[in-house]
Amino acid sequence: MNPAIAIRMVGADFLKLRKKRGTLIWAFVLVLAPVLIFFIVKAVQHSSSPAEHSPAGGISGYTDAMRVLAVFFGPLAAIMIGTDGGAGDLAAGVFRDLVVTGRSRVALFGSRVPAALGLCWLVVLAGYALTLVGTYALASGTPTPGGALVINGLLFTLFSTGIVCVVAVGFSSLVGSRPAALTVLIGWQLIASRILENIESLGSSRKLILSQAVAHFSPISLNDGGHGPRGGATVTMSTGTAVIVALGWIVVFLALGAWRTRTMDA
Amino acid sequence: MDPSSSQPAIETAGLTKRFGERTALDGIDLQVPRGCAFGFLGPNGAGKTTIIRTLLGLTHASAGTMHLLGHPVPAERAQALQRVGAIVEEPRFHMHLTGRENLRIVSAVRGPETWDRIDPALARVGLSERAGDKVKSYSMGMRQRLGVARCLLADPLLLILDEPTNGLDPAGIQEFREMIRAMVEQEGRTVFISSHLLDEVEKTCDAAAIVDRGKIVTQGAIADLAAGGGARHELIVGVDDQDRALGLLNASELVAEARPDDEGIRVVLSGEPQTAAQINAALVGAGVGVTRLEPVRHSLEQRFLQVTSRLDADLVPEAVKA
Numbered sequence: 403m404n405p406a407i408a409i410r411m412v413g414a415d416f417l418k419l420r421k422k423r424g425t426l427i428w429a430f431v432l433v434l435a436p437v438l439i440f441f442i443v444k445a446v447q448h449s450s451s452p453a454e455h456s457p458a459g460g461i462s463g464y465t466d467a468m469r470v471l472a473v474f475f476g477p478l479a480a481i482m483i484g485t486d487g488g489a490g491d492l493a494a495g496v497f498r499d500l501v502v503t504g505r506s507r508v509a510l511f512g513s514r515v516p517a518a519l520g521l522c523w524l525v526v527l528a529g530y531a532l533t534l535v536g537t538y539a540l541a542s543g544t545p546t547p548g549g550a551l552v553i554n555g556l557l558f559t560l561f562s563t564g565i566v567c568v569v570a571v572g573f574s575s576l577v578g579s580r581p582a583a584l585t586v587l588i589g590w591q592l593i594a595s596r597i598l599e600n601i602e603s604l605g606s607s608r609k610l611i612l613s614q615a616v617a618h619f620s621p622i623s624l625n626d627g628g629h630g631p632r633g634g635a636t637v638t639m640s641t642g643t644a645v646i647v648a649l650g651w652i653v654v655f656l657a658l659g660a661w662r663t664r665t666m667d668a
Numbered sequence: 669m670d671p672s673s674s675q676p677a678i679e680t681a682g683l684t685k686r687f688g689e690r691t692a693l694d695g696i697d698l699q700v701p702r703g704c705a706f707g708f709l710g711p712n713g714a715g716k717t718t719i720i721r722t723l724l725g726l727t728h729a730s731a732g733t734m735h736l737l738g739h740p741v742p743a744e745r746a747q748a749l750q751r752v753g754a755i756v757e758e759p760r761f762h763m764h765l766t767g768r769e770n771l772r773i774v775s776a777v778r779g780p781e782t783w784d785r786i787d788p789a790l791a792r793v794g795l796s797e798r799a800g801d802k803v804k805s806y807s808m809g810m811r812q813r814l815g816v817a818r819c820l821l822a823d824p825l826l827l828i829l830d831e832p833t834n835g836l837d838p839a840g841i842q843e844f845r846e847m848i849r850a851m852v853e854q855e856g857r858t859v860f861i862s863s864h865l866l867d868e869v870e871k872t873c874d875a876a877a878i879v880d881r882g883k884i885v886t887q888g889a890i891a892d893l894a895a896g897g898g899a900r901h902e903l904i905v906g907v908d909d910q911d912r913a914l915g916l917l918n919a920s921e922l923v924a925e926a927r928p929d930d931e932g933i934r935v936v937l938s939g940e941p942q943t944a945a946q947i948n949a950a951l952v953g954a955g956v957g958v959t960r961l962e963p964v965r966h967s968l969e970q971r972f973l974q975v976t977s978r979l980d981a982d983l984v985p986e987a988v989k990a
Contacts, residue, residue, distance in 0.1 A: 410776035410783075418773065421764055495760030496773075499818065502724045502756070503778045504749030510777070668726040 403509055411509065415517030418490055425486045426525070429479040433529030436475045437467050441536035448542070459540030464547050465622045467533040468555055473613070473624060476529060476563040480522045481587045484570025487518030488659060489580040498668035511663040515571050515656070522567040523560055530559050554621035562616045565648055566591070569612070572655030576662045599637065608637040615639065615647035675738035677702045677826045677858040678723065683732035685715075685722050685882075692718040694882040695732065700860055700875075702825070705852045707869030707876035707890075708862040709972060715882040716862040717757060720830050724754055737825055750778075753819025754828040758835070759811050763804040767795055767814050770803060774818050782821040789820040793847070809840035816847065827851065827859045833868055845872050870894075870968040878975055885975045894968045903944055905951070906932040906960030913956045922947055932960060 420426065444458030444466075456462050491497040491510075500510050538546055547555065566587075574583035595611050598604060608614060614637045617624050639647070678700035685693040693715050700706045710716050721727045723734055725745050734741045739748035761770045768786060775782045790799045793813040798806070806814065812832060819827050832848075833841045849872065851857045863869050869876050870890055877887035886893060907913040910928060917926035917935055924938040937943055944961060951958050 404779070407776070407779055414773040414776035417769060418762055418765065421762075421769070423764070490762075494762045496762060496770075498721075498724075498726050498756055499754075499760065499774065500777050501726055502749060502752070502754045503774060503822070504746040504752075505777045506746070667721075 403506075408509075408513065411505075411513035412516045412520075415487065415513045416520055419483060419487055419517060419521045422486060422490075425482055426521075429482050429522075429525045430528065432475045432479040432482070433471060433525055434532055436470045437529055437532050437536065440467055440470050441540060445540050448540075457540055457542035457544050459537045459542065459546070460544030461537075461547055461551075462544070463540060464533065464537040464551075464555070467536060468559070468620075468622050469624060471526070471529045471533055472555075472559040472562045472620070473617070476526050476559060477566040477591055478588065479525055479529075480563040480567035481570045481584065481591065483522045483525070484518050484567040485574040485580045485583040485587065487514045487521075487567075488571040488574030489578060489583060490514075492578050493580055501668040507664045508660050511575055511660045514575070515568060518567055518571050519564055522563055526559055526563045530556055551621055558620050558622075561619060565612065565616060565652060568652050569655045572652075572657075572659030575659030576655070578662065578666065606637075606639075609639045609643055610647055610650075611637070612648070612651050615644040615651075618644035675735065676700055677706075677737060678860060679735040680719075680723075681733045683719070683722065683734060684730045685718055685727070686730045692882050693722065693729075696879075696882070696884055698877055698884060698887065700858065702858050703852065703856055704874040705848055705859045705861060705872055707873035708860060708879060709864070709866065709869050709876050709968075710862075710879035711864055711976060714864075714879045716864075716879060717830055718882075719879070720754070720756055720828055720860075720862060724749070724752075724756065724828065726756065749822075751822055751825040752828065753816075753822045753824035753826075754830075755812075755815040755819065755832060756828075756830050758831075759815025759818070761803040761811065761814065764802060766800050766802055767806070767810075767817075768799040770814065771818055771821060775821050778821055782823075785821050785823065789817040792820055793817045808835040809837065809843075812836060812840070812844065824857060827857055828862075829859065830862045831864070832861060833863070833865065841868070848872050866969040866972050876968070878972055880976050886971075890968060894971050901937040901940065902964035903935040903937065903947070904929075904931045904933070904960065904962045904964060905935055905947070905958065907951065908957035908959065912954075913951055916951060916954055916956065917947070920947065920950060922950075934964070 441458050441463065444455070444463060447455040448457050491500060501507060534552065570583065570587055573587060574580055577583045577586070591613075595613055598611055599608055599614065601608075618639060618641065676699045678698060680696050680698045683693055683696040683698070684691065696719060698719075708716055708719070718727070722729050723736060723741065725742055736748035737751060741748050762773070765773070768790065771786045771789065775786055787796070790796050793816050795810065795813055795817060798810065803811065803814065812835070833844055836844060845868070848859050848861070852859055852874075861869065861873060873890060875887070875889050876893055878885045878893070905913065905917070910933060913933060914926055914928065917923045917933065922938060922943045923935055925936040926933055928934075935947065944963065948958055948961050
């Protein structure tokens, strides 16, 4: 396909998402509000009892805020945007109007992915910017993250949210219903994968859980009081395994979404 | 010149679509000539939308062949649809976007040749002033017009419209009809309209096909269809001496058939309608007083009810047997 057409198609999909005020507001609320609340609470605690509570910012504050953004709430915002990107045309009933243009259905599916990713990352960047503001403004003289950690942290945040967003686009295109996809993916992200991580009898098969593979690339320790990401158990794996698992999730869900888009009655 | 331009706008042979055990389209042979408004008439559930969805590749055919603008479908579907605009069922849009933004989305998908057609298309359907408003604030009529504007982005040689006047008020229907006629007569486009509204098809279309239970019952020019196949011209004649008039009329070579009915004598002319004057003169010349001489206007509705009720009648013995 002509690159100019591809760019226009992605732009059109971005427009659909960007103008969906409800989704956009909730996505911003999900990435900004928890980080903001985290820093406010920590700052109040520190100011009321500096000996007992460390400053809200600094490396410690950055690490905790990153857990909030990159591991908990960023992926939820990614799910919101991704599911809208994947099933938005079907929900509005315009998918068939796009099909009757003669454009390949796979191309129609393909343009959803970068559009959703673009908006997802725009929202997440705002959350990351707030994290940095809190980290430096509320450091109170404690050490702050260096440039390398800031960049690595940014890349990790984009990676952890981007991969979930892509999976959400594929899954919602497969299911064809945004509410259903939203429910399943949030349920998986918040509940099911956490339960599976803690079932030790599953052994190394727990490496297949996406959040475990993603956590492998974190520049900060996601362990919290002896627990792994999001309070679950830590499953150690090699970088190669983590890459294969992450790629596997992307490939499988993109393939399923493209297949369903190509074969469904419009 | 495109060699396919001399071929019918739509051509199907043996087109069949099954949903499990149910046959929605049963061997449809359809020919839609170019440059006309063609009605696809049928009662609800007859298979009108299914044939449109199949032609456009929204669902797969179970058997048969299809050509759109001379291109075999689905083999050359992308080429065929480049110059086809379609509204399937009611026109749907992203309600949170403006009219213009909705067209931008389709234009982006269609390709660079359509990128400059958005404003002309909006102007063509009279929506320029409301193009910046969100579609959720549009009336049904405005959405129908926006749907047509979306079709016009393709500069279509063929427009396929599924029940286009659904939900329109009488003024909207009239406006829509005029727009269709202008597209056919002034712009040379072919418009394929599926409808269950007989009056609408009769007033808008040049030719039609009647479909029932997935089969084409009959197709042809509207006047021919209404007349029941061949273009028959009939008169109702009122006279003061019916027996004598019947004798004279049945003896005349201008008359194919004359028989009494409730309104007088029903005369089927063997020639053109102008011969009515000669018949009048012959009756008067023979001393028969003529009190009424009125051409019979065949309506598509009569023909439609006739052919669809014939199907019902055909089914009765089977039902009884069962």
